Amino acid sequence: MAARTISKFPVTTAQFSDSDSSRRFDLHPSRLVRALRLRKQGLPHPWLGTNSLSLQSPNIRPSVLKRRPVSATVSFSLPTANPERLSSTEKVPKWSRRAIKSFAMGELEARKLKYPTTGTEALLMGILIEGTSLASKFLRANGITLFKVREETIKLLGKADMYFFSPEHPPLTEAALRALDWAIDQKLKSGDSGEVTTSHLLLGIWSEVESPGHKIMATLGFNDEKAKELKSLSSEPGPVDD
Template identity: 60%
Template sequence: MATQSLSLRPISISFSRSDTPKTGRSNPTRLGLPSSFLGDVAFLRSTNPIPCIHMPLVTTRSRTVFSSLPTAKTDKASAEKIHKWSARAIKAFGMAELEARKLKYSSTGTEALLMGILVEGTSLAAKFLRANGITLFKVREETVKRIGKSDLYYFSPEHPPLTESAQRALDWAIDEKMKSGEDGEVTVTHLLLGIWVEKDSPGYEIMASLGFDDEKAQELAKSMDKDASLTYR
């Protein structure tokens, strides 16, 4: 098969000294180049590009809310009197608020705290629940059966406030940690047992209906302080 050879001749462009501005760069307007090319050249030669702005992944509001969990007792507001919550517990609380919003509830109850623990999923408490057949799907199903669904056109607040029973569950967890006299953090296990203490709450009723009892609570209490802190990325 015959091939054709293509010969390219070099193109020489000559211009006078007036074509070269004081910057030492050739002036493209004297070379007969199209105006679109001039725009490209101007862009490429820009010495002051627009800076790239990176938005933070976590807002200031989120950092403020999830740096600690709320307590209803003013005497526990001082950092000197209260143990810090573990990273797992803080994330479980955040997931509880999210679950409440998904179901379009106006508040975050013990049932939402229970779902938040299971959504977070890595704590000893969450693993204990799953090992005993208490899963997120079952808890969510029981929640809808007991509390029902919200109006289709209702929108939950960004941070649904805690119900009284949910607030007491958090306060119980703090009290229990303080009573132990040991250093460390308030863990998800403290939070789960705090839900179990609230006998008339939806969270307690759901746990009981799915097979959780006092014997399992005592077994879980043995690992109350073993949930090590975890940094999430």
């Protein structure tokens, strides 16, 4: 009775040798072809017992991984309700990195709460989450913490539907846009050089009297006197932690 073959391809015996010894292998044709290709390319293979340096052909250049240059751009502007301002000849001041981070953290907080938009309450939470700016420190010194603001936000706006998911970048509410523009306008009116800071952003939130951010700040003890105090602190000469 003839022995059955495991594969439809017959087993082929191939002979390979290197500088040290001659070894004999039984290879399937498909494995043999692959091994020969690897040997031609000068690549190591467990069946060949060779390295890439000894087998590499002088006519084959080693493949070099070309790294493409990565270009990154950093935006120093935040959304505005007056886009024509950006195209005008008027020099628009840039936002500070802490203000931009506060804005990004506010967007993220709106998504975590599953809100469809980023409002003044989210910007307020973003300032507190960033945590290192003068505005954030001033809020905490007056007893306004992230936990309290988040709690008041849920009381005022309610919880989102369990099965609702916010967009990746929840759009700003009209009040939030006006708060950003107020901050820029105040910086321009001051005539000072420099960036728009989180203090400007916080005061912009406070300027929107009917917004959730203003109402939450007022509930937690913030008032016009404290707003004047923060404005005075942020305008003092010398390095400002903002």
